[in-house]
Amino acid sequence: MPNRIEIALKEGVRDARGERIKREIEHFLHLPVDTVSTIDVYTVDAAFSPDELEQAAAGPFCDPVIQFWSIDRPLASGFDYAVEVGFRPGVTDNVGRTAREALAYLTGRPFSEGEGVYYAVQYLLKGTLTPADVERITTGLLCNTLIQRYSILGAPEFVARRGFSALAPRVTGSTTAAVREIDLEVSDEELMRISKDGVLALTLDEMQIIQAHYRDQKVVAERRKVGLGPKPTDVELECLAQTWSEHCKHKIFAGTVQYEDENGNTQEIKSLFKSFIQRTTKDVREKLGDRDFCLSVFKDNAGVIRFNNTHSLVFKVETHNSPSALDPYGGALTGIVGVNRDPFGTGQGSKLIFNTDVFCFADPFYAKPLPSRLLHPRRIYEGVIEGVEHGGNKSGIPTVNGSIVFDERFAGKPLVFCGTAGLMPAEVNGQPGHDKYIKPGDLIVMTGGRIGKDGIHGATFSSEELNENSPVTAVQIGDPITQKRMFDFLIRARDKGLYRFITDNGAGGLSSSIGEMAGECGGCRMDLSLAPLKYPGLNPWEILISEAQERMSLAVPPEQVEAFLAMAGRFGVEATVLGEFTDSGVFHMTYGERTVAWLPMEFMHEGLPPMQLPAKWTPPRHDEPAFEEKADYTEDLKQLLSALNICSKESVVRRYDHEVQGGSVIKPFTGVANDGPSDAAVVRPILESFEGVVTAHGICPRYSDIDTYHMTANAVDEALRNYVAVGGSLELVAGLDNFCWCDPVLSEKTPDGPYKMAQLVRSNQALYDVCMVYNLPLISGKDSMKNDFYDGTTKISIPPTLLFSVIGKIDDARKAVTMDVKQPGDLVYLLGCTANELGASEYFTMKGVIGNNVPRVDAPAAYARYRAYHEAVLQGLVASCHDLSDGGLAVAAAESAFAGGFGMKIDLSRVPWKGTEEGWSDQALLFSESASRLLVTVKKEHAEAFEAIMGDDGCSRIGVVIEEQILGIEAIEGHDVIMADLVELKEAWQKTLREL
């Protein structure tokens, strides 16, 4: 019988967790509740003496200053309802795991197989609530029923039953090591049923290719030699499904596109990836010649570029959208700790130096009905933010840059982009740090967490399939501490030369990591029965494809394996030899001595023909609004500053540690009160040096409503101009593309596939065009192509979204520039021309229209401007610089002014204009989002030198910084078109999300 240890707060100690729940109940569910208090519950399912349990309760589990404890006796009192929430069987329980370790240290006795400690929280609600209210509070706030379970007891019942009974959510099951054979000599309908029922996501074409492979007599003969019949095993079929999945194989980006533009011109594109993304990098590198700084692109888990003579930079950005839609906290946490493994598993391994996060959500204040299976945007907002907070902070990696983008369509699928950069020695043990290789005979070693049923088949299952004792398979919960321990060990093992090759275990688990590694040397033989499991009951196919987190796969030379395993043991990291790499040409899996999968490497990796994808571009036409010119836009400006996409995100950003590791130079917030929004981040990864790494990003999904070509061009430009604004060098900067699209493959469910596919083509075209001019090689990226919600009646597709991230260098971080104005009397310059480009702007969105005049990037002019500006930065001529983006000039000027604590006077008639007189209006000058513009302030004594460097092209002195705390903008006609107190502007900007 398990024992329950309860820990409660002493009388008079504030219960911050309970208070927060109370606020959320009132805020979101609009239910009145008097108090909420909480109790921690540890269910110990192991053989310990009463004395040992008391020592544990009084020792590691309880803080004697503020808490008290009990064993097998409920502590709750003074409540109307008690709700206890714990994890379902098999779900990662980090607190339970730590509690178990603490007990083992305390007693000096390790746990035996099947024993464990499980954590739960008891919420005590007091107030006039109905049972239905409590049910709503529980399922709506306290418990995600996908991964957690709950029980509710009213006070009388609680007393009668003497509280909750001790329940250990142990996974029950036994290992049978079953391997099924699947008969593919069946009808096409039956093939599709096999694919669908098995959640294999293989198309009929793909199933037929597999069918043909198994009919090949040579294959049959070879299989006979290893004791396999002619039919594929479930291990083989599952492995192929993983390897060939859209997620792993990027079939859409690799497919053949028949593209037709608006004029009926047709073009066949063989692989968007090769034709645009890879070609961008290749062509930029050729253009750079001797100045090329790319070291490893597209072939590893992350891209690698040179930083200086001794170190290289590594960067990767990933998405974790579907899991975050189901379990926002666990999905996002897994997203961030998952992307950490990419730079860590690049080359011979890198030290992680910063994270970046970009989230796309629907309005957290959304008040309309939602399809029943969707979580409320507010819950997604809370969960994702907290998940990334825990993942980043606990891993000791500063979160230095990010943003939150809002659009109603992200209710269908939130986007959670997580990026991580690393720093690696240019040389490790005499070899380039970014290189690695495998020799046949090297051992397959897995380190880190154990394998469970987590993440099997990703997110495609439905919750009805669950029963009380079946582990949840869709969602993983990251465990940053297990991963941190592993990294602490591996980085030391790297420096000792104890392994030859390292990679991450992510999507597809071992099937993917070992499958790819085997490609390096031409084969492998792995015994799945050796893999360490979280609990019994996994069949070989499950062991092979489980996406259980916190694992790395390595190739360890046989002569080093003893030292490697011994060191792992000392560092408390599990490491297991699973087999060896070979040059047999075969991906060979056994379970003990028995062969369970035998797949020729060539068939696994080259067996799939490209997908055929139709694409037809028909430019959308929107109504062109004609707004009357107003005499005063002050109210419009305040309203814009409060808009979700523009307002301050400080309440979120302050929850992320952006300074750990000590290298922070430009922080997310700057200015006289530490609350102005920085354009980009600068960090010094080597504390003894002033060389800085600069990172920034661009994202503007709204422009996709007009044309994804311009959406993409603007995203690239926004990223680079943010980067340039703080002082990033154009000599060493690279880009990463993350595409999040709605399904562009023509089908019954997606009749508009050709349009969405054309949007993808156009986006790729722009990526190439702009990056070529900006000398931006693409070093890594990712695509997520199925961001739709469909429940049979309602379909919500996200707007096509490109996140463009840049990473580069500032030679001397002490020259970095921030966005806050510095002193009265400084001159205000606008760099770049403004045009009548209000289409899909924040201003038009606020007015409820789209329009057609999307901002267009003049890349050559912009690049010349950025180069000149950077020269001015190097000469120390720039006092402040802020990029113009959402909300245009008016918003940028307001932000720079209130961040710096000084007012600003601006004359719109001095703003450089591009285009005809027709659209020339105060409205366009104030709010147009024309690309490539920077608002700069310069000390008077530097004005001449600054103007000389910038030249006349689109550089104009438009105003001055003033002592008085106002933003005053003069219209073309000379009257004040905006006249506002800075305090009011700042309040408008800060109030929207302050309380969230």
Place this chain on the structure above:
Amino acid sequence: MANTRAIVITGNGTNCEMEAAHACRLGGFDEAVIAHIAEILSGDIRLDDFHFLNLTGGFLDGDDLGSAKAQANRLKHATVAGTCEKLVEQFSRFIRDGKLILGVCNGFQLMVKMGMLPGFDGKYLAQSVTLTHNDCGRFQDRWTYLKVDPASPSVFTRGIEKGIYLPMRHGEGKFLCDSDATLERIEREHLAAFKYCGPDYAAATMEFPANPNGSVNAIAGICDPTGRLMGLMPHPEAFVHYTQHPRWTREQLPEEGDGLILYKNAAEYVRKNLV
């Protein structure tokens, strides 16, 4: 003359070891060794060989049982390999030998939960104070003004005029005592070396966000009566150069950051008294 040697313990979720070691070197230590707890438990590295122990920031064991609780338990019960010595004995000896310990953030949490602070009457393993969840209920990263108690016996705060400006980055930094008597004694003996205050370093404050967690008496850091053991929630190692200051692009600042003085004082003390 012998080297002055600082050690920074890392592992199981400690995160600030690199910048803490950097601050020790900048502060004047001849050596600053980052030691993984595994290397200490294996007996490869011994605390006895060092003069200044840094327990620094992070999330030991994910703060899963409450901040630093699991590590406090580990240090108390784990045995050094190949010996029958409990690790905690190395700590006790380190303190007895008159050496210095600085706990920052998670390290401060560890010190109070092991009972090393406030260390009344030479009792360094009896918990009487704690650090718990911020009143705002959330992790916060923001810069705070810390007023120094000039009468404090702390070795680390010597020479600080009014106070220093440092970032705090924690979710569990609210300082509480087990009784009024404990709090009174801390105040009476001037052990509350740092208190949260406004930009003028005048009065201590209970107002958020200047006092970011609601600590009783605005206490941000305390020392033991000898002044050789100290812990604080804000991060001195995170402000040793002006470029780390949030407003360095708009203010004239000295080259050295405010936090460096703690490490300089430690190095000077070690040089004068321990080598």
